Amino acid sequence: MDTSFRQNEPIYLQLIERFKLSIVSGKLLPGDKLRSVRDLALWAGVNPNTMQRALFELERNGLIYTQRTSGKFVTEDADIIGRVRRELAEAKTAEYLGYMRSLGLKTDEILLAIKEKEEENANS
Amino acid sequence: MPILEAKSLTKRYGSNPALTNVSFAIEPGRIVGLLGPNGSGKTTLIKLANGLLQPTSGEILIDGEKPGARSKSLVSYLPERINVPLWMSAEELIKFYSDFYADFEPNRAQDMLHNLGIGEKMRIKEMSKGTREKVQLILAMSRRAKLYMLDEPIGGVDPATRDYILATIINNYDPSASVVISTHLIADVENILDDALFISRGEIVLYDSVDHIRESRGMSVDGLFREVFRC
Amino acid sequence: MLGKLIKHEFRATGRLILPMYAVVLLVSLFAHFAFRMLDRNMPIFIGLALYLIVAAFFIGLIGAFVYTFVVMIVRFKRNVLSDEGYLTMTLPASIHSILWAKIIVSLVWSAGTVLVVVLSAVIAAFEVGWVVEALKDLGYLFELFFSYDNKASVLGWMLSIALYAVVSGIVGCLNVYSCMSIGYGFARNKVLWSIVAYFVIGIILGWMNGGGLQVLITLNENVFTSETFNENFYQNFTLLFGFQFLQGIIFYVLTWWNLRYRLNLE
Numbered sequence: 001m002d003t004s005f006r007q008n009e010p011i012y013l014q015l016i017e018r019f020k021l022s023i024v025s026g027k028l029l030p031g032d033k034l035r036s037v038r039d040l041a042l043w044a045g046v047n048p049n050t051m052q053r054a055l056f057e058l059e060r061n062g063l064i065y066t067q068r069t070s071g072k073f074v075t076e077d078a079d080i081i082g083r084v085r086r087e088l089a090e091a092k093t094a095e096y097l098g099y100m101r102s103l104g105l106k107t108d109e110i111l112l113a114i115k116e117k118e119e120e121n122a123n124s
Numbered sequence: 125m126p127i128l129e130a131k132s133l134t135k136r137y138g139s140n141p142a143l144t145n146v147s148f149a150i151e152p153g154r155i156v157g158l159l160g161p162n163g164s165g166k167t168t169l170i171k172l173a174n175g176l177l178q179p180t181s182g183e184i185l186i187d188g189e190k191p192g193a194r195s196k197s198l199v200s201y202l203p204e205r206i207n208v209p210l211w212m213s214a215e216e217l218i219k220f221y222s223d224f225y226a227d228f229e230p231n232r233a234q235d236m237l238h239n240l241g242i243g244e245k246m247r248i249k250e251m252s253k254g255t256r257e258k259v260q261l262i263l264a265m266s267r268r269a270k271l272y273m274l275d276e277p278i279g280g281v282d283p284a285t286r287d288y289i290l291a292t293i294i295n296n297y298d299p300s301a302s303v304v305i306s307t308h309l310i311a312d313v314e315n316i317l318d319d320a321l322f323i324s325r326g327e328i329v330l331y332d333s334v335d336h337i338r339e340s341r342g343m344s345v346d347g348l349f350r351e352v353f354r355c
Numbered sequence: 356m357l358g359k360l361i362k363h364e365f366r367a368t369g370r371l372i373l374p375m376y377a378v379v380l381l382v383s384l385f386a387h388f389a390f391r392m393l394d395r396n397m398p399i400f401i402g403l404a405l406y407l408i409v410a411a412f413f414i415g416l417i418g419a420f421v422y423t424f425v426v427m428i429v430r431f432k433r434n435v436l437s438d439e440g441y442l443t444m445t446l447p448a449s450i451h452s453i454l455w456a457k458i459i460v461s462l463v464w465s466a467g468t469v470l471v472v473v474l475s476a477v478i479a480a481f482e483v484g485w486v487v488e489a490l491k492d493l494g495y496l497f498e499l500f501f502s503y504d505n506k507a508s509v510l511g512w513m514l515s516i517a518l519y520a521v522v523s524g525i526v527g528c529l530n531v532y533s534c535m536s537i538g539y540g541f542a543r544n545k546v547l548w549s550i551v552a553y554f555v556i557g558i559i560l561g562w563m564n565g566g567g568l569q570v571l572i573t574l575n576e577n578v579f580t581s582e583t584f585n586e587n588f589y590q591n592f593t594l595l596f597g598f599q600f601l602q603g604i605i606f607y608v609l610t611w612w613n614l615r616y617r618l619n620l621e
Binding site: 201 | 440
Binding site: 005010011012038042045046047048049050053 | 346347
């Protein structure tokens with residue numbers, strides 16, 4: 001059971017984020033069938049209502065869809081997945097930029113830092 | 125209709141107040157944490173709901189009725205103590221529960237015992253304290269009750285057992301039933317709660333959804349609990 | 356629900372009572388032979404063993420009643436007033452059914468103990484000369500008694516006595532239950548308070564009984580000389596019976612009220 005949720009944020013929001021990451025990163029593939037709410041709740045160690053709420057939000061955003069008889073599936077719409085990927089990237093970038101700015105770095109310095117890290121990673 | 129409702133509920137032992145003017149309502153389908161330090165009135169509240177105590181004033185209603193034979197058929201109660209006869213075996217207890225509770229599902233109890241490797245022929249008195257508690261939990265959760273009242277189910281158990289208990293609660297979740305879990309170990313149960321009911325010195329100090337607490341205060345229920353009950 | 360409660364009550368107490376019956380009957384079988392061998396010449400240690408068996412037999416007869424009584428008390432304490440009470444008192448049954456299941460089962464075991472004691476006495480004494488004589492005397496006594504020109508028939512007598520025994524059994528049982536339910540309503544010294552309740556109730560009932568007798572005697576001064584008692588048998592019986600019944604109701608209400616409003620499980 002995974003209980004490593006952040007303390008200061010509603011759990012369903014963190015669940016949504018985890019699902020988005022899994023879908024964008026390909027851990028969950030387009031058309032994959034999701035397990036039942038109960039199973040997912042057990043797997044995440046959360047209340048089934050919380051899991052239900054997360055799935056409801058995901059469905060509203062078009063990332064998953066329900067087939068009346070057979071359950072919930074990951075969307076096969078590449079546009080939606082792409083959009084979510086951009087959203088996640090934007091959010092993370094904004095967060096990163098905010099942090100770097102708070103350190104006192106300017107845009108060109110930030111870009112340089114990224115470039116240096118990339119080269120270091122490539123060499124190792 | 126709320127599955128559990130308290131209206132101006134007051135209970136005094138002699139002149140000592142245990143609960144003072146408590147009012148709340150729990151709707152079906154919720155998992156509610158009854159959270160408070162030791163001696164705050166959690167057990168008194170649960171005993172009142174189970175008809176083991178009578179209110180001094182006000183009332184407590186189960187599915188709209190005062191505690192009695194009918195309400196007891198709707199409520200599955202897991203007390204803090206070992207309440208099953210020690211001379212009985214797990215198998216005999218399953219028969220006992222099937223006899224008295226129309227909503228008891230023996231197959232589920234047998235499955236859960238089997239999964240934990242607890243022999244059905246074993247007598248309760250031959251079991252360790254931890255095993256006894258698990259058997260009692262299994263019996264309580266094998267009912268299809270409208271309301272489960274679990275008094276300190278994770279007090280003093282090891283982390284693996286705690287996970288097993290929480291998983292059992294999630295696994296048996298039923299949208300038409302509610303679960304009330306009393307505990308002072310909030311961090312352990314927080315993730316499976318819908319709502320938190322804070323009780324302090326016999327009074328309700330907060331009743332809110334866990335999501336809303338986190339959203340509006342930017343802290344976990346455990347964090348809030350520590351703040352509210354700071355010594 | 357009452358049926359289920361009774362069934363379970365029998366199962367829970369039978370496992371304690373039935374082995375006792377077996378032991379008492381077995382000892383009476385030994386006593387049967389011991390009685391026969393007592394008057395013969397025996398080495399001292401065998402003689403001693405025989406006396407021990409006979410002593411065990413008599414102790415067993417009394418012990419059977421004491422044991423039955425203790426089982427009843429301990430069962431009530433364990434099943435209702437201690438940890439098991441959390442289960443018993445949250446069964447989907449009324450306090451009335453829970454109480455009646457216990458009363459009925461206690462009554463049956465008490466009757467069972469009387470039967471077993473009589474049976475074991477018969478086993479032990481079978482064909483022992485003086486017992487046969489004594490039984491004959493008892494029969495004669497009965498004959499003498501019913502030879503009075505009386506209004507009560509033998510059957511009427513028997514039924515009345517049986518009914519009276521049942522009611523007194525229930526009242527005796529409720530007497531103990533009510534005292535325990537009072538004592539265990541206290542937060543501390545539960546056993547002590549139960550005993551105090553027993554004596555206080557005993558004293559109050561003593562007064563009431565005295566008053567009751569006074570009433571009987573006022574109604575008819577010769578009430579207890581056997582001839583007139585017999586003449587007015589049904590009238591007097593009804594009074595005695597009614598008095599027991601009244602006590603029973605008081606004990607019942609006390610027990611019920613204390614279990615409902617003063618139950619204080621730790």
